[in-house]
Amino acid sequence: MTMKTLFVYGTLLKHEEHHEAYMKESSPLAKSAWINGRLYDTGAGYPACILAGKSTVYGELYEVTAETLNKLDALEEGYDKQEMDVMTDQGPKAAVAYTLSEQKASGLKEIESGSWKEYRLWQRKPLSFYYFAYGSCMDDARFKLAKVDHYFKRIVGGGALDRFTTRFTLVRPDGSRADMVEDGGETEGVLYEVPFDAIRYLYKREGVYEGTYRPAFVDVKMGDQVYEDCLTFLVLQKSEEIAPPGHYRSEIEKGADLYLSEAFRKKIRSHMDSLIKP
Incomplete structure (x- = not known):
């Protein structure tokens, strides 16, 4: 079975809205993971990440099947699936993540902490x-x-x-x-x-x-x-x-x-x- 490493930072995080439906068969690799980029609130109940700037986006790392990625491709329609180095306490790991282009993120509200869970806590x-x-x-x-x-x-x-x-x-x-x-x-x-x-x-x-x-x-x-x-x-x-x-x-x-x-x-x-x- 072909496996891929996936970085998630929004509604696919553990205990978030889409985790159970899409990620329950996936194996967690790192609870504490991060990339260089900027996080934005789309205003639609989920965030978007762009790979630009010197800020940090925090998330989790999973091992997923090709079948899971196919389902996520449909969920993340309009996003780019990009390869990147994700940092963990055990060093960098190569992974893919769903991101937006900088142009598509223009006008969105930046989440300065880079953490969707933290942002949601302050909202609630x-x-x-x-x-x-x-x-x-x-x-x-x-x-x-x-x-x-x-x-x-x-x-x-x-x-x-x-x-x-x-x-x-x-x-x-x-x-x-x-x-x-x-x-x-x-x-x-x-x-x-x-x-x-x-x-x-x-x-x-x-x-x-x-x-x-x-x-x-x-x-x-x-x-x-x-x-x-x-x-x-x-x-x-x-x-x-x-x-x-x-x-x-x-x-x-x-x-x-x-x-x-x-x-x-x-x-x-x-x-x-x-x-x-x-």
């Missing part, structure tokens, strides 16, 4: 959403200092995340900060249900507008239940890992000791111990 402004913390936000010390701890009272509990591993790739003069890298592993963190108003604090704390972390959406397992499209944050410019500073490590350990499994607590302590101090 739900009363609350799920937030997955895996670093210092597992502890409430800095929530209290910032006087926003009332946003984070609803703790769903400790949850697990497939495909990702907690790493320390954001390097600062005093040591590193936490990240999640998609390398086929598994990690754990704390799941909160927070009011929509909390999003502004989270974006500020994570340096989203300065390009430090970017919003991403993950499925979190808690026992037999899966919480879909939980907001989390990933480091944009990943560096070689070094050890986190003591105060940051302490916040991680406090949150982990309260909510996460003993096996994971041992694993994360051992990993932090193994890293070179700045």
Whole structure:
């Protein structure tokens, strides 16, 4: 069977409108994938991407059959099917994607974040959403200092995340900060249900507008239940890992000791111990 690699960025994303009908037989290759380009809102309930400019479009990577691509050709009529290099945490992958020409995108509203899921979250402004913390936000010390701890009272509990591993790739003069890298592993963190108003604090704390972390959406397992499209944050410019500073490590350990499994607590302590101090 002939297989192709496909980059999706809109309604074909997991949990989006067309995923179940067109993508359920496809194998996920990367939950975190991105290309150089610009994303636009067509105004018809789906986005369009053009391969121009220095911005980034975020999406997912799948292995699909020729039959699936034939169905998608019909769905994506009017779009160009182009080959490109798609970036992942494991390096570039050759893939195809459905894009628009720059001329056809003129007049459309640009989605500056490059993320359809993030754009839709801000459009919907739900009363609350799920937030997955895996670093210092597992502890409430800095929530209290910032006087926003009332946003984070609803703790769903400790949850697990497939495909990702907690790493320390954001390097600062005093040591590193936490990240999640998609390398086929598994990690754990704390799941909160927070009011929509909390999003502004989270974006500020994570340096989203300065390009430090970017919003991403993950499925979190808690026992037999899966919480879909939980907001989390990933480091944009990943560096070689070094050890986190003591105060940051302490916040991680406090949150982990309260909510996460003993096996994971041992694993994360051992990993932090193994890293070179700045």
